[in-house]
Amino acid sequence: MFFxxxxxxxxxxxxxxxxxxxxxxxxxxxxxxxSKASDITITGHRNPDCDCVCxxxxxxxxxxxxxxxxxxxxxxxxxxxxxxxxxxxxxxxxEVTPETLPKKDVLVVLDSGDIDRIGWIADITNEYNEVIxxxxxxxxxxKGVTMFYDDTTAGATCEIIFDIFQDYTEKMDSTIATLxxxxxxxxxxSFIFSNTTERTLLFGSKLMKIGVMQENIxxxxxxxxxxxxxxxxxxxxxRMIIDYDKKIGYICLGDTICGINTKELGVSASDTxxxxxxxxxxxxxxxxxxxxRVSMRSRSVKDIREVAESxxxxxxxxxxxxxxxxxxxxKEKLIQELKDKLINLLDx
Numbered sequence: 315m316f317f318x319x320x321x322x323x324x325x326x327x328x329x330x331x332x333x334x335x336x337x338x339x340x341x342x343x344x345x346x347x348x349s350k351a352s353d354i355t356i357t358g359h360r361n362p363d364c365d366c367v368c369x370x371x372x373x374x375x376x377x378x379x380x381x382x383x384x385x386x387x388x389x390x391x392x393x394x395x396x397x398x399x400x401x402x403x404x405x406x407x408x409e410v411t412p413e414t415l416p417k418k419d420v421l422v423v424l425d426s427g428d429i430d431r432i433g434w435i436a437d438i439t440n441e442y443n444e445v446i447x448x449x450x451x452x453x454x455x456x457k458g459v460t461m462f463y464d465d466t467t468a469g470a471t472c473e474i475i476f477d478i479f480q481d482y483t484e485k486m487d488s489t490i491a492t493l494x495x496x497x498x499x500x501x502x503x504s505f506i507f508s509n510t511t512e513r514t515l516l517f518g519s520k521l522m523k524i525g526v527m528q529e530n531i532x533x534x535x536x537x538x539x540x541x542x543x544x545x546x547x548x549x550x551x552x553r554m555i556i557d558y559d560k561k562i563g564y565i566c567l568g569d570t571i572c573g574i575n576t577k578e579l580g581v582s583a584s585d586t587x588x589x590x591x592x593x594x595x596x597x598x599x600x601x602x603x604x605x606x607r608v609s610m611r612s613r614s615v616k617d618i619r620e621v622a623e624s625x626x627x628x629x630x631x632x633x634x635x636x637x638x639x640x641x642x643x644x645k646e647k648l649i650q651e652l653k654d655k656l657i658n659l660l661d662x
Contacts, residue, residue, distance in 0.1 A: 339446075339461040341478045347444055347461065348377055353417040354385035355442075357410075358424045358471075359431040361577075362389050364397065364534060366425040368497035369448075369471040371402050372490050373422065376475070379485040386416045390433030392577045399533040401492055410435075420444045425471040427451035427628050429458060450474055452619065452628055469507070469514040472497030476517050488525035495521045496534050504535060508632065543580045546571040550583050554590070560657050561594035563587050564649065568601050576600075584611045595656050599649065606648055609635040614660060621655045 348354065356373055358366035367387070374385040388410040397403055407414055415435075421442040423429065427449060429436045439445045439458030446461040447453070450468040468474045472494040479486075498518055502510045505518065539547070549572050556563040565583050569575060576583075587596035588611040595614055600607040608625070610633070612618045617631040627636020638648060 337462070338465075339463050341463070344446060344448070344461060344463060344478060347420065347446065348383070348422075349381045351383060351420040351444070353419040354383060354422065355416050355418070355420070356385055356387045356422045356424065357389060357432050357435055359426040360389070360391040360433050362391060362394065362397070363425075364400065364500040365470045365472055365497035367397055367400055367403065367406060368493040369424045369475050370422075371400070371405060372472060372493040372497070373424070373475050374405070375487075375490050375493070376479050376482065376485065379487075379490075380479065380482050385422075388415065388435075390435060395578050396537075396580050396582075399530065400496065401489055401527075401530060418442050420446065422446045422448065423459070424448050424475075425450070427453055428455045430455055448474055448478075451630065454628055467511065467513075469509040469511060470498045470501035472501070473514055473517055476521065480517075480520075483520065483524065486521075486524050488527055491521040491524040492527040492530055495526045496531055499531060499535055509630065537580060539580055542572070542574050542578075546574060546579050547581045547586065550581065550586050554587060556590065556592055557653070558592050560653075560660065561592060562653060562656050562660075563590060563593040563596045564599065564653075565596075566599045566601065566645065566649075584609050587611070588613060594660065597652060597656075599645065601645065604641075605637050605639050606643060606645065607635065607637045608648070608652065609633075616659045616662070618656070618659065621652070621659055624655060625652075 354377060356370040358370055370387040374387050377383050377385040386407065387405060388407040390410055393408045418441050421439065423432055423445065426432055444461060445459045447456060447459045448463045448471065450465055450471050452466055453464050456462060465474050476494050495518060498514060502514060505515065550565060553565050554563055565587060567583060571579065583598050584596060587593055595610065595612045595618060597608055597610040610618050610622060612632045619629050619631050619634045622628055622634035622636045625636040625638055627634060629635055
């Protein structure tokens with residue numbers, strides 16, 4: 315791997331990743347660096363899910379218990395309503411601003427796939443003495459990253475956090491166990507998705523032995539619908555467009571459904587679409603002011619990540635996404651091109 319040497323004011327030399335070759339830092343190196351950090355900030359991707367938030371909160375508690383250091387979890391986006399039952403969710407600084415961002419020494423980026431997915435903090439990584447990137451996705455852009463650890467065999471980023479700290483299980487309590495179990499459980503579809511491995515189940519068993527709060531897990535995993543959710547769900551069904559011959563379905567959405575911001579709803583359009591018996595691959599086109607954000611889900615054996623990567627995105631074989639600019643695509647052009655690629659994928 316090629317590095318660019320950058321001299322800091324305190325005479326420390328930090329290696330910045332310069333090209334696309336990605337070689338993992340060891341788990342021990344990550345632990346050593348965290349043990350020496352003065353100020354630690356943990357963040358993850360925008361539109362955060364349970365694995366993203368729980369891996370951050372779990373890591374912050376492990377850093378406290380193992381190294382007696384404080385770590386602050388932040389996110390540049392709003393909190394999704396379905397995260398409201400996650401333990402210690404109030405400890406996360408959502409919609410973080412330059413004024414509320416903690417002091418800068420070490421930045422840990424979790425579950426993001428691409429440094430740009432963390433929002434505006436990606437533009438100031440050069441202000442940190444270390445940027446540690448930990449993920450279970452196939453990673454693309456690592457601009458500004460100094461330490462990189464990726465394990466695509468892991469079912470969730472929470473699984474990786476447990477793996478890194480598994481020699482410190484005596485420092486784990488029921489709160490940490492519940493957080494990490496929550497992230498693993500949700501990202502593996504309650505241990506039924508294809509990303510579930512023998513190690514995933516083993517780590518889940520070890521966390522259960524430490525003491526998982528099962529009632530809390532149930533509140534995090536189970537859907538609880540309000541009247542607004544039911545109205546939104548009916549609207550989602552109404553807007554579905556399904557190609558019954560090709561087994562492909564899609565929905566176009568803005569920031570709101572039935573006048574309610576999608577982040578305040580407990581329903582998932584992508585999950586609802588892929589539950590349809592006639593849909594093998596479903597995608598949601600989220601229209602913003604200057605871009606289209608697409609999320610895809612699949613029940614097919616085909617790897618939809620390949621299609622996401624062709625648009626500059628990425629993710630998992632059965633859950634991927636990407637964003638394109640309105641300068642390059644109209645909604646009609648995007649839908650047609652995406653459908654054509656998905657049809658070719660299914661036919662291949």
